[in-house]
Amino acid sequence: MKLKNPTNKITDLSLKIDKLRIPQHIAVIMDGNGRWGVNKGLSRSHGHNKGVSVLKNIIKFSKKLGIKVLTVYAFSTENWTRPSEEVNFLLNLFEKVLNKEINELNNEFIKVKFIGDLSPFSENLRNKFIEAENITHHNEQFTLNVCTNYGGRQELVKVAKELARKSISGEIKPDQINEEMFESLLLTSDFQDPDLLIRTSGEKRISNFLLWQLAYSEIYITDVLWPEFDENELLKAIIDYQSRNRRFGGIKSVSNQSLKSSLSFG
Numbered sequence: 001m002k003l004k005n006p007t008n009k010i011t012d013l014s015l016k017i018d019k020l021r022i023p024q025h026i027a028v029i030m031d032g033n034g035r036w037g038v039n040k041g042l043s044r045s046h047g048h049n050k051g052v053s054v055l056k057n058i059i060k061f062s063k064k065l066g067i068k069v070l071t072v073y074a075f076s077t078e079n080w081t082r083p084s085e086e087v088n089f090l091l092n093l094f095e096k097v098l099n100k101e102i103n104e105l106n107n108e109f110i111k112v113k114f115i116g117d118l119s120p121f122s123e124n125l126r127n128k129f130i131e132a133e134n135i136t137h138h139n140e141q142f143t144l145n146v147c148t149n150y151g152g153r154q155e156l157v158k159v160a161k162e163l164a165r166k167s168i169s170g171e172i173k174p175d176q177i178n179e180e181m182f183e184s185l186l187l188t189s190d191f192q193d194p195d196l197l198i199r200t201s202g203e204k205r206i207s208n209f210l211l212w213q214l215a216y217s218e219i220y221i222t223d224v225l226w227p228e229f230d231e232n233e234l235l236k237a238i239i240d241y242q243s244r245n246r247r248f249g250g251i252k253s254v255s256n257q258s259l260k261s262s263l264s265f266g
């Protein structure tokens, strides 16, 4: 009988990857933690804990594969509507994970950024976010964007307000507003749009994630719940991505990079 060897499984799938067409920016809606915990006869919190260890593996593996930016949805602006015990558990978990992992992330040359409105968090937690960004800001190899209290609509409203203010103060004229200016005010202005969006747990929706930035991302949805997502599942997503024909509205396949440099909409 042949024994199951997960390492071999990863090697098999790795062979199918085109190393020259690795998505540079992957966004992930890490969904299904609660259901995983409950399905196991445990609590939703168990699912969140397991979700953190999965994220650690996926960060390491993404970096190894040559992905440059990983943007993960950790807490949405709508997640505050959950029972307060769950919200508090998640906030404590953020703090625990930051205390435990930030030095290791830094040792692995990973830059960590928090994307979202951080103002509703406690001063203590906000300071942890800032500290983590400061400790890792010089790292260049790989960026982990953690979307915390992030909402795509709220982000677009924030940009609209800033543009309105600039127009009123005379800094810009309304007619000068174009995609480039709009984009420069997004929370993700330092990054190219995601090439690939992965959503776990089978839900076929965006749930207010990166509404502007996902305009032309390839979407990969898997039924696997986030706590069961592993290196092999990431390879499957990338292989699927590499089979896509990215046309960006044209008729020929183009890379995101070349599209950006060839088109400029006013």
Ligand code: IPE
Binding pocket: 030, 031, 032, 033, 034, 035, 036, 074, 075, 076, 079, 090, 201
């Ligand atoms: C995703 O898992 C993590 C967060 C939203 C914080 P969920 O907690 O949404 O798990 P399900 O979707 O209820 O199973």
Ligand code: IPE
Binding pocket: 029, 030, 031, 032, 073, 074, 075, 076, 079, 203, 205, 207
């Ligand atoms: C999206 O998952 C948010 C995060 C993964 C942090 P949700 O579980 O909140 O989304 P819905 O409620 O299924 O749309």
Ligand code: MG
Binding pocket: 031, 032, 033
């Ligand atoms: Mg969910």
